[in-house]
Amino acid sequence: MEFALSEAEAYKDPGTPEAITRRKMMANAVVAVGGVIGLVLAVPLLGSLAPIAGTGGGTWSALNDTDMKQFIAATDKPVRITLTVKSQDGYLPESENEQFVWGVKMPETRLAAFKAARPDLFEDAAGKVDFPVVNLGFVMFSSICPHLGCKFNYDNDSHRFACPCHGSQFDGSTGAHLAGPAPRGLDPLPFRETSGKAEITWIDYRSSDPARIIVAYS
Numbered sequence: 001m002e003f004a005l006s007e008a009e010a011y012k013d014p015g016t017p018e019a020i021t022r023r024k025m026m027a028n029a030v031v032a033v034g035g036v037i038g039l040v041l042a043v044p045l046l047g048s049l050a051p052i053a054g055t056g057g058g059t060w061s062a063l064n065d066t067d068m069k070q071f072i073a074a075t076d077k078p079v080r081i082t083l084t085v086k087s088q089d090g091y092l093p094e095s096e097n098e099q100f101v102w103g104v105k106m107p108e109t110r111l112a113a114f115k116a117a118r119p120d121l122f123e124d125a126a127g128k129v130d131f132p133v134v135n136l137g138f139v140m141f142s143s144i145c146p147h148l149g150c151k152f153n154y155d156n157d158s159h160r161f162a163c164p165c166h167g168s169q170f171d172g173s174t175g176a177h178l179a180g181p182a183p184r185g186l187d188p189l190p191f192r193e194t195s196g197k198a199e200i201t202w203i204d205y206r207s208s209d210p211a212r213i214i215v216a217y218s
């Protein structure tokens, strides 16, 4: 004898085998489409969240070829290297201005001493940057004094960087702060080599702050 299901019990009826198979296929299709859509949305989102290694998010500017060759030929002295920094401010046309950086060679043999002298760059959360400080055996230091933004010089006799404004001094090999009112050691810049050209991204760091805070990228 067959019993008709009441309306309240109708949801318990699994239906025919064909109907069950059809429902399973539709459910699987919905899951698969949902997965593809999720993946399509997730990839650019994750890409936008991930730091762009080595650029720090700025524009790459080529270093002067002649200076760079002189630097590569040099031994353990810092070399002043000029570059034309390109920058874009909002919707304004791209602008260019002349800058210079201090290049220091950093072979493997000096790396341990560099890290020991500059824990602010490698260990302290307040001083770390989101790009490799040492790349291709070089470190590029910004020429801007971390005290109040003057440009410092290199003194060959003392092997120190010396700021003319208020007397801050920094080690000529590591950029560690040695004397004067500067609140931290020298600031590094992202550096790379591409198609035979050396390039850096210029960064403005906040002055007079023990922490290394990025104010703007070029």
Ligand code: FES
Binding pocket: 145, 146, 147, 148, 149, 150, 163, 164, 165, 166, 167, 168, 180, 181, 182
């Ligand atoms: S700006 Fe360099 S010591 Fe003050």
